[in-house]
Amino acid sequence: PPSVAVAAALLEPAVATRKPVVACLLGYAGKTPDGVRTAITLEEAAVTAVGLAGREVAALSRPQAAPAGARGAIRGLYCGGTLCDEAQRIVGSVPHRYTDYGGEVFTRGRPHPIIDPGRRNAALVEAGDDPDVSVVLLDLVLGDCAHPDPAGALRPALNEARARRRGRALAVVAHVVGTDQDPQGLEKQEQALRDLGAIVCASNRIAAETARALAGGGHGA
Numbered sequence: 001p002p003s004v005a006v007a008a009a010l011l012e013p014a015v016a017t018r019k020p021v022v023a024c025l026l027g028y029a030g031k032t033p034d035g036v037r038t039a040i041t042l043e044e045a046a047v048t049a050v051g052l053a054g055r056e057v058a059a060l061s062r063p064q065a066a067p068a069g070a071r072g073a074i075r076g077l078y079c080g081g082t083l084c085d086e087a088q089r090i091v092g093s094v095p096h097r098y099t100d101y102g103g104e105v106f107t108r109g110r111p112h113p114i115i116d117p118g119r120r121n122a123a124l125v126e127a128g129d130d131p132d133v134s135v136v137l138l139d140l141v142l143g144d145c146a147h148p149d150p151a152g153a154l155r156p157a158l159n160e161a162r163a164r165r166r167g168r169a170l171a172v173v174a175h176v177v178g179t180d181q182d183p184q185g186l187e188k189q190e191q192a193l194r195d196l197g198a199i200v201c202a203s204n205r206i207a208a209e210t211a212r213a214l215a216g217g218g219h220g221a
Helices: 004-016 042-052 081-091 118-129 150-163 186-195 204-214
Strands: 021-023 036-038 073-078 097-100 133-141 171-177 199-201
Touching: 004 021, 004 036, 021 042, 042 081, 042 204, 073 081, 073 118, 073 204, 081 097, 081 133, 081 204, 118 133, 118 150, 133 150, 133 204, 150 186, 171 186, 171 204, 186 199, 199 204
Parallel strands: 021 036, 073 097, 073 133, 133 171, 171 199
Antiparallel strands: none
């Protein structure tokens, strides 16, 4: 989480613009300048910002009831570091594990996983071999410079991971970051994931809570 000094350096210039300010500082429990509306999750920050702009946001739907038999550990495989951090804070750590494949250790000398998902796909196959892992939690990020078909690129790795389960359940929970204006198309990518048997969630928060419920950690709010 950011320090008090870093939070002040970020927020004080924003407040000085005299415009509404919404801040989501994951893990930060310190004070914020007057006039700043704080949000606990990325979803809450987005909804609050849209509301301040004078528009209404429909309640995000939750996925249908998750299949039984997937209790165990969660393996979080992320392209977005902030999304990874948020999921970990929502679900908790032990026995679960999370990796941000967009971190510097994985991108030094190679493309970001939003562009080339190969390293994360390899980790997905490895998760299929782990008898303790029952839920894979991941993000797909769309955009002009992103992979042209991230859901399609996930298919071979997911099929291989499931083939290695030998009858053991492996649930996949995913959130797609993007819009229908992106080249890949939000609805198209979400449907492609559903066709792969993934549980697709409307926000990273809902995805994390769904994975937690699947893994046997209770239901989210």
